[in-house]
Amino acid sequence: MANITAQMVKELREKTGAGMMDCKRALVETEGVMDKAIDYLREKGIAKAAKKADRVASEGMTHVASNDKHAVVLEVNAETDFVAKNDDFQKLVNKIANHLLRTRPNNLEEALNSDIEKGVTAQEYITEAITKIGENISLRRFDIKEKSEDSASGEYIHMNGRIGVLVILKGTNDTAVAKDVAMHVAAINPQYISREDVDAEELAHEKEVLTQQALNEGKPANIVEKMIEGRLSKWLSEISLLDQPFVKNPDITVGQYVKEHHATIASFVRFEVGEGLEKKEDNFVEEVMSQVKKD
Template sequence: MAITAQMVKELREKTGAGMMDCKKALQETDGDMDKAIDFLREKGIAKAAKKSDRIAAEGTTYIEVNGNEAVIIEVNAETDFVAKNEGFQTLVQDLAKHLLKSKPTSIEEAHESKMDNGVTVTEYVNTAISKIGEKLTLRRFALATKTDADAFGAYLHMGGRIGVLTVLTGTTDESVAKDVAMHAAALHPKYVSRDEVSAEETEREREVLKQQALNEGKPANIVEKMVEGRLGKFFEDVCLLEQSFVKNPDEKVKQFVKNAGASVASFVRYEVGEGIEKRQENFAEEVMNQVKK
């Protein structure tokens, strides 16, 4: 049976599913509208689509390590209550194992990749949405590799509220790598070292500091020297190696790492919901929303 645009539009209005999903459902059911609705429901797509405009800013980070490979991911839910749900935790672990095995190069590729049971990540998440009853999102991930002479540092803070994965070269001591990860969780650096800060960002900061000094009425002949001193403080704020080590503020992270005969190759720090505009709800409203589901 020929599938018309009007049929797709009608199915979209009834289920809230995407155009391509509706078209596929109609093709699979030979244009039978009721069967197409059931098809989408069985796949979890209809229920997931109805929740697509909700805000999922809670959730967890998770780290999976297998030999010399590791992955850190963030999976979001609408409420912290669901984030602690056993079904949600299983979903997160399954996704991490799959990403570590399939190694997609982008989040879009990850969503379309097929898991061992033959369904795509998107389909797997949609099925979980239909069971759990909240919008769930695989938001981001990062893969890391090392050699036998290196170490991973995996640290989850507050049960996964913050996750940090570090890679240290020159040492196999995972405790050193984990200490660096714990430090990054606490102080939120953006870069490993000054070398990673772009010339544009450095110059922008220099101009801001210069204007601040002039606004403070400092003499023009000493402004430049003041700016360079304050720029050093900027690097301490954003660069991991320049920061005072949380376990021993008398030494920098770079000194702590050097004492271990190591170097920081990379780190990834995820904090649940960072950058997502959260909807403000009070506790009573949240409970009522759960009851109504």
């Protein structure tokens, strides 16, 4: 058996763009012959998939799944929004969700390196899907919540997976109430459960901004403090789930709605596809001109 060194693996990675474990496996299979290892990766479709890895994957879909004890919300990214309608992509997302529920990894790295099938890691499974579907695909993030006997999980998917929400209520088993709250979270996008959860540094920063606004308006110093109190309270009610007017009945707050059902909000997670990611904007004219110059 050939002695496969780290330098050989590094060289093959640089030539093909494939992952470290894939390169090592290729070298082992071809007894360290570099050209054969490259062919091996190409034949397996791994090198082809790796070349797609530098493409911006800011589309895709969110998904929510659950069993008796846990629930998970996740985001899987791809290059175009069309892929969310692809059966193979949807099956991939569902398989990843079930894998996360089964293994309950602590972080993304652990999730990708764990076996989704016998002898196949989640990352390797995704790489195979890249070759089949033809787009760069990645598991971007996930959040797993534990359920108890006195809790209810609300799951809501909006716009074919564009937004995915998971809500856990304590003190009730009424999943319909939990789903109502999940729908509200999808629509209004609160940042915190209650105003008491707002980070002190963020609160201080907002107060500073509001103070400067009031002073710039030329308000007398003796009434600025009261103005700030009112504006700060309004800002807190806008970002805090419990204080927000309930979308299905704006006459009451979300806090009042869950209290009517003898429940409290334990947690919520809201994922929106591509939020925070830099999206590639194609310039069709430049693309055509570049091809003309090549010809």
